Amino acid sequence: MAVDAGEDAAASPVLRSALHDTWSSLRSVFGNPSLRRIELALAGSMIGDWAYATAVVVWAYGVGGARLVGIWGAVRLLLMAFASPLGSMLADRLPRKRVLITSDVLRALLAVLATLGLLTDAPAALVLVLATLLSLVGCVFRPAQMAWMPSLTRRPEELTAANGASSTIESLAFFLGPALGALLVSTTSVEVVFLLNAATFLLSAVLVGGIRPIAGPTPGDAGGAGADADAEQPRMLAQLAGGFTHIGHDRDLLMVAILVCTQTIVAGATIVFGVVFAVEILKLGPQGVGVIDSVFGVGAIVGGFSALARSTRNRVAGDLAVGTVLWSLPLLLVVAYPSPVTVFASAILLGFGNPLVDVNFATIVQRLTPDAVLGRVFGAYEGVLIGTMALGSAVMPFLISGLGLRWALAILAVVVGVPALAFLPRCRRLDASLRAPDGTALLRGLTIFSPLAPAKIEALARALTTETAPAGAAVVREGEVSDRFLVISSGRVEVTVAGEHIRFEGAGEFFGEIGLLRDVPRTATVTAVEDTVLYSLAREDFLDAVRGVDESLAAADDVVMRRLARA
């Protein structure tokens, strides 16, 4: 008893702090109006989409049986694998908001047309073509949305939390959507589900319409990187390949690609071995897959909350590797001892690992990739991942029939788990380099830098140099050449003009901006009155950052004007 009480006392603070972390991450996501809108838009359209997919399958089964359902599913996936990288080009060339709204409105229109097709007894092929087109137009949405997320967030932790919320919404939609679809089809009709889906797309469009990005221009906006790309008129093929070549040239993005590709091979294979588990181990028949899926879903929801709770820790790469390991090694439990208990245990662990992979994959890619190619990089990943998923489900039946279930699972677990374990040290190094450099928080707190994108602020922080000034030393002198911008980390300085006291400045305040922005010699002398530590930013780095974003330049001009008026 005493031991139990001790364990309880130890466990509850851990649980409480995990719940607290999850809650504060959710609050930071839903407290940001833009994130709130994009997450709600995602929730609405995903639930509608799953309900719709169920309704299409029910209808297609009625028209052409399992064969039609199977063929339609395969053709649709194949087309989506090509449409994702292709469509994502739009996410880098046009304003992302416009891409998202257009995708929503087109999908609503296609859903309405498909409804009309059903009501007028149009040929089944026409309805299937409309349903397929709807999926293809949807391929543009996710890459554009994921590429837009960094412009809607202020801090890396907020970005991870937002991805965590999206992933949890995805898991919930995967649960609720098909159930809602099945319920509505049986109580109303397929047409009602189609119209419901059209309504969720329109709702999503309205929500997205109200979003105001907080950080910097995005591709396709006036002056954005997409506009530059347009000016150069690069060949279509090079544009299209942009996402793939970018991944190919970045070793960290390549490592991420290997990890997520191996994970999706297992995801594809689960479609096959899930049924085998249900029939041979659970003895529930093929429909037993539903039970395994539910257990997996519970693991995924818990994993989603845990990914949210961990967002403040910024260990995204390490967590991605752990998530991938969780997608493989638990299968060895079933290999060692095939039984219902090990099947459920591995399903729950796989489920738990799923959001760890999704959330951290998205965050790493968003943080490592320049905004100008981010849409295409996501599109390239998506296309490849649909392919590796198909590979997993195509190869697994041969492995099982050739080697038996246990050997097939063992090979899969080792092929996926071992590279993930081997990448752990590299992931730790990546996490260390992704951790916000010293001075990030200080720069973020300055009015002139706060409008900048988080990645830009981190890049500036990396360019900072530390200086120390003992009490009494002049840091800059009136009339000198203006070469750098300075922020006070600790200590205190006095600003004087022609020997006359103007003001004191302390930690978190800055000086040296007037000479750089107005291209004039120093307008004042700044002397340390205590031992002072400063961060300095070279002229070009400062000017590039401030002039790159209108709000930043306006804030800087405002400070210069106020200071000059007082001098």
Ligand SMILES: Nc1ncnc2c1ncn2[C@@H]1O[C@@H]2COP(=O)(O)O[C@H]2[C@H]1O
């Ligand atoms: N009136 C003022 N109030 C506060 N700071 C000032 C004032 N005048 C000048 N400075 C700061 O002192 C700095 C001296 O170098 P700069 O002219 O580059 O930029 C100047 C400002 O950052």
